[in-house]
Amino acid sequence: MSERIQSVAVYGAGSWGTALALQLARNGLDVLLWDINATHVENLNRQRENAHYLPGIPFPDKLHCSDDLPTVAAFADYHLVVVPSHVFREMLRKLSPLLNADAAVLWATKGLELETGKLLHQVLEEELPQCRAYGVVSGPTFAAEVARGLPTAMTVAANQPMLAQAVAAAFSAANYRAYISNDVLGVELGGAVKNVLAIAAGISDGLGFGANARVAIVTRGLAEIMRLGAKLGAQPETLMGLAGVGDLVLTCTDNQSRNRRLGLALGQGKSRDAAIAEIGQAVEGAKSALSIGKLAERAGVEMPICQQVYRILYEHLPPKQAVNELLSRDLKAEF
Template sequence: MAVRSPVSIAVLGAGSWGTALAILLSRNGADVKLWSHLQAHAAALQRERQNQAFLPGHEFPPALTAKADLASALTSVDEILIAVPSHAFASVLEATGALISPGSTLSWATKGLLPGTGELLHEFVERIENIASTAVISGPSFAAEVARGLPTALTVASRSSEHATRLANYLHSDNFRAYTSSDVIGLEVCGAAKNIMAIAAGIADGLGFGANTRAALITRGLAEIMRLGLALGGVAETFMGLGGLGDLVLTCTDDQSRNRRMGLALARGLSIEQARQEIGQEVEGIPTTQEIRQKAVSLGVEMPITEQTYRVLYQGLSPRAAVHSLLGRSQKRETG
C-alpha cells in the first residue's frame, strides 16, 4: 500500500538502516529527506544516488534527497524518523527539538538504551519540548533485505493509535507489512535486549556448540528479556510478537547481524576492539549489555545469559567459561 497523499518525511541518520527506511518510504510515494551529519557523506549520497558507504547497490528513488543541514531536513515535514545508533540518539534528538515547532510528530527506529543513564529511549524523548506524539519502529528487519524489497514485517508502537496507524501506512507496501501496538515499553526492551542474546548466540556457535545450544539460548534468552520487560511495564504478548521472538530469532541466527558476528569473533579469540574493526559498524549489544545488566540488578530481575555476556565483555571471562557457567547453573523448573 503506497502513501495515498503527498507526505514529507525526514529520516535522520544515513547508516544502513536509515537509508533502507528512506528508500522504502520514498518508493511508497513519500517525499523523503535523508539527513547525514557529515557534509561529505550527504554530498556523496546526492551525487551517487546510493549509499556506497553503508548500503551499496541500492539506487535511490527520485523523491529521496540527501541533506547535511538539519534545519533544511526538518523544514515542512509531516514526520520525523530517527535512525541513528543509540550513542548518537540524545544529541540528534536535542538538536532536532531545538529546531521543530510545537505539535511535531516523531518516531525512531533506534534499538538500544540511552548510554550513561540506561533509560529507555521514550523516557528521554518525553523531556523534549514541541513533540506532540511519538512512535517506535522495531522488528526482524535487516537493512539490505528491506532495500531489496524482500518481504518483511515489523511493529510500530505508539500510545497514539492514530500515529501508529499513520506511520504503519507510510511503511506498508506489497512487500512490507507493518503491525501496530500500544506497547512502547515492551517493544523497546525487546529491541535492545535481543542484541545481547545475539552476541551470546554468536559465541556459542563460534565455539561449535551446535543447534541444540542455539535453540536453548534463544528460548531462555526470550524468557529473561520477558522478565525484564514485564518488570518495566511491558505487555506479555509483545515478547511473542515480531519485535520480540521475531527479532530475537533473526539476530541470533543470521550472520547479517553485527551482534552475532561480534560473538563469533570473540569465540575465535579476537579482542572486542579487533572484532569492532573487522565488523566496521556500530555493535549496539556491547553498551546495551552493561545497561541492561545494571537495570536487571536494580530491579532484582534474574538474567543469567545477560550476566555471562557482561562478564565476557567487561570482566575478561573467556567465552567458553561463560557457556559452561550457564550450563552449570542449578536445576530449576521451567517457569520463565
Template sequence: MRIALLGGGSWGTALAIHAARLHQDVVLWVRKDEVAERLRRERENARYLPGIPFPDNLSISADPGVIHDVDLVLIAVPSGAFRATLRWMQPRLREGQTVAWATKGLETSSGAWLHEIAEEELGAVFPPALISGPSFAAEVARGQPTALTAASQSERSLDRLAGALHGEALRIYRNPDVIGVELGGALKNVLAVATGIADGAGYGANARAALMTRGLAEMQRLGEAVGAQPGTLTGLSGLGDLILTCTDDQSRNRRLGRLLGQGYDLETARARIGQSVEGVETARQINARARTLSVDMPICAEVHAVLYQDRPVREAARRLLERDPTHENPAG
C-alpha cells in the same frame, strides 16, 4: 506525506529508500555536507548498502532546515547519539509534526529507555513513537518482504507511521506497548551476541536453541518487571527479532559474538565489524538494570562478563551449565 529520515547508516538509508517508493517527498538527512554530496553524486550508499540504487525522487541533504517542512521525522541514528539528535531537532520542530525513531538500544551513558529520553527532550507535544521488529536493512532496501511493529500510545502517531511505511513489501502492525517494543529491540542484541559466541566456539545447534529459548525467558522476566505486555515479547519486536538476529550473520551483534567465540578480543572484533554494534553497550546497561530490579538474567550476565570482565568463553558456558536445576516455568 512529506518524510525526513535522519541518519545515513544502513537502516536510515534503507527506510528512506522504502519510503521513497511510496511517497514523492522523502529526504535522507546526513550530518556532513561531504557525505550528502557523495550520496547525491553516486545515488547509492556504497559504504553501507552497496549496489542498491536510490529512487530518483529520494533527496539527500545536510541542511538542518529540512525537518521543519515535513510531516514525519523518523530518526535512525545509534542509541548513543539519540539524545544529542533530539536536542538538535527540538528548536527546529513545529506543532503538528510526528517524531518517531527506528533506533534500538538504551542510552549508553545512563541506561535510559529511548522513550524516557524523548519525553525529557521533546515533552508531551511529541508523544513517543517507534518502529521495531525483525528487519535487516539490506532486505528492506531491496524490497524483500518484511513485517514491523509501530509502537505508540498516540493513534495519530501510529497513523503517520503506518501511512509512511506500510505498503509494497513492508507490513506494519500497531502496538501501544512502547516499553515492550523497546525492550525486545534492545535485549535481542545482547542475546544475539550470546548465540554468536556459542556458534563461534563450536557449541552447535542445541546450544543455540537453548540460548534463544532461555534468552526469551530472560526477556519476559525483565518485561514483567518494567510493565511490558507478554504478547509484545512473543511478537515481532520480541521473539521475531530474537530469531532473526540470533540465526543470521547479517546481524552485526551475532557476527561480533562469533568473533569472540573464535578467540578474538573485543577491540579486534569491533574493528572487524566496522559499524556500531548496539549489543555491546546494551549488555552493560541491561546487566545494571537486572541487578537493580533483582531480575535473574544469567545469559545476559555471562555476556557482560565476557565483554567487560575478560571471562573466557568456556568458563561462561560452564557457569551457565552448572547452575542448579530449576523449573522451566516457575509459575507452573
C-alpha cells in the same frame, strides 16, 4: 497531524536509516535524509545510492539528502531518528529547538541509553517535552533486505493510535507489512535485549557448540526478556510477536546480524575491539550489554545470559568459562 503522511525527515544515513528512507520514498513519500557527515551526504547525492552501506541500490526520485539540520527539520512534521543509541540523546537535543508541538517523532534506534539504562522513550520525554506524539519502528528486519525490496514485516508502536496507523500505512506496500501496537515500552525492550542475546548465540556458535546450545540460548534468552518486560509493564503479546521473539530469532540465527558476528568472533578468540573494527559499523549489543545490566538491576530482575555477555565484553571473562558458569547454575523449574 494529517491522517496520511506526505513527507518524512530521516536522521542517520547508515544502512538502516537509508533502507527505511528507501522504503518510504518508493511508496511515494517525499523523503529528506540527514547525516552529520557532509562528505557522506555529498556522495549520496552525487552517486544516488549509499555505495558505502548499500551498494547497487539506486535512490528513488523522491529521496534526497542533506547535512543541513534546520532545513531537514523544517521539511516535514514527521521525523524518523535512526542514529546509534549512544548518540540518541544528543540528536534529540539538536532537534529540540527546531521542532514544535505538532511534530511527530519516531525512532528506529535499538538499544538503551548507555550511561543511565533508560529506555529511549524516556530520553525523548526529557529532551523533547513539547513532543506530544511519538513512537518506535522495530521488528525482524535486516537493512539490506529492506533496501532490496524483499518481503518484510515490522511493528509500529506509538503513544497515539492515529500516529501508529499513519506510520504503518506510510511503510506498507506489497513487499512490506507493518503491524500496529500501543506498547512502546515492549517494542523497545525486544529490540534492545535481543542484540545482547545475539552476541551470546554467536559466541556459542563460535565455540562450535552446535544447534542445541544455540536454541537453548534463544529460548532462555526469551525468558530473560519476558521477565524484564513483566517487571517493567510490557505487554507479553508484544514480546511473543515480531518485535520480541521474531527479532530475537532473526538476530541470533543469521550472519547478517552484526551482533551475532561479534559473538562469532569472540567465540573464535578475537578481542572485542578487533571484532568491532572488523565489522566496521555500530554493534548495538556491545553498548546495550552495559545499559541492560543497569536496567535489570534497578528492576530487580535476573538476566544471567546478558550478564555473562557483559562480563565477556568488559571483564575479559573467557567465553568457555562463561558457558560453564551458566551450565553450572543451580537446577530449577523452567517456569
